[in-house]
Amino acid sequence: MTTEPAIVIEGLRKSYEEFEAVKGVDLTVERGQVFAILGPNGAGKTTTVEILEGYRTRTSGKVSVLGVDPESPSRAWRERIGIVLQESEQVSLLTVRETLAMYAGYYSHPRDVEETIGMVGLSEKADARASRLSGGQKRRLDVGLALVGDPDLIFLDEPTTGFDPEARREAWDVIASMRDLGKTIVLTTHYMEEAQRLADQIVVFAGGEIVARGTPNEIGGREELPSRIEFTLPTRIAATDLPPEFRAAVGADGRVDLETPDPTRSVHELTAWALDVGVRLDDLTVARPTLEDIYLKLTRLENGGE
Numbered sequence: 123m124t125t126e127p128a129i130v131i132e133g134l135r136k137s138y139e140e141f142e143a144v145k146g147v148d149l150t151v152e153r154g155q156v157f158a159i160l161g162p163n164g165a166g167k168t169t170t171v172e173i174l175e176g177y178r179t180r181t182s183g184k185v186s187v188l189g190v191d192p193e194s195p196s197r198a199w200r201e202r203i204g205i206v207l208q209e210s211e212q213v214s215l216l217t218v219r220e221t222l223a224m225y226a227g228y229y230s231h232p233r234d235v236e237e238t239i240g241m242v243g244l245s246e247k248a249d250a251r252a253s254r255l256s257g258g259q260k261r262r263l264d265v266g267l268a269l270v271g272d273p274d275l276i277f278l279d280e281p282t283t284g285f286d287p288e289a290r291r292e293a294w295d296v297i298a299s300m301r302d303l304g305k306t307i308v309l310t311t312h313y314m315e316e317a318q319r320l321a322d323q324i325v326v327f328a329g330g331e332i333v334a335r336g337t338p339n340e341i342g343g344r345e346e347l348p349s350r351i352e353f354t355l356p357t358r359i360a361a362t363d364l365p366p367e368f369r370a371a372v373g374a375d376g377r378v379d380l381e382t383p384d385p386t387r388s389v390h391e392l393t394a395w396a397l398d399v400g401v402r403l404d405d406l407t408v409a410r411p412t413l414e415d416i417y418l419k420l421t422r423l424e425n426g427g428e
């Protein structure tokens with residue numbers, strides 16, 4: 123097994139005539155990682171991913187995908203890459219099994235068709251026509267089509283858009299099982315929960331540049347940001363009765379909302395006080411900033427606070 127990264131990009135730029143959509147991007151995707159690319163519409167994600175897939179040319183910069191420049195792809199290289207596009211329509215008359223078998227025929231070392239059907243959870247639909255599948259089932263078939271060639275690197279473009287919550291969780295299980303097989307996965311998504319759940323590394327694109335990178339828990343300085351303690355001021359308790367640091371955190375609506383760098387101590391003070399005076403804080407919550415909070419902060423900053 124090589125330890126060479128799956129993807130290396132240095133100084134990547136892409137212009138569409140006058141407009142520069144990607145403005146000097148550097149990134150490395152290690153093998154066996156789930157790598158999530160986040161960013162608002164028009165940030166340059168698809169442009170970058172399609173350059174990696176060999177479907178778009180670049181203006182300048184260096185790109186290596188599985189050790190190959192995607193602008194000069196070989197058939198052997200193509201076979202090592204699986205792609206799940208945002209939208210796809212299957213040949214309507216074929217069943218799930220027939221569709222997968224047809225795709226398997228394009229590869230020299232395909233994965234077993236039945237095993238692939240099982241992996242993406244379509245065993246009960248193996249004999250159903252692909253055109254009759256539900257939206258979520260079609261996406262599973264798309265993932266199966268990307269997997270049947272047994273690729274090393276898989277690109278998933280918004281893999282769960284339009285899924286109901288249950289289908290989304292099932293898709294996450296499929297993606298996690300691909301990672302367990304040692305595959306490298308590049309995922310674009312607008313769902314922060316998806317990135318939080320699946321990604322080993324995240325980059326956030328905005329305006330053609332990477333504005334943040336890191337693990338889901340550390341990106342954007344997330345670890346250092348204050349936590350938030352919230353509860354409703356109990357009846358018969360005045361703001362001035364609360365422990366000192368909470369007194370100025372009471373809103374006009376009677377909600378207490380405190381940002382604290384030291385939630386362990388603040389919660390301790392609050393609950394010790396509450397037990398002492400005999401009040402219950404039934405709706406007490408303590409929360410770290412979510413990935414979505416961080417993402418919105420990063421991308422708003424980039425837009426000049428619009």
Ligand code: ATP
Nearest residue numbers: 138141143161162163164165166167168169170327
């Ligand atoms: P989304 O989340 O909406 O998919 P994205 O981050 O994938 O967005 P891109 O599709 O890479 O964004 O587009 C980046 C910018 O480049 C956009 O402003 C887009 O209008 C522009 N662009 C993309 N493709 C072309 C093209 N073929 N010709 C001209 N401009 C393009």
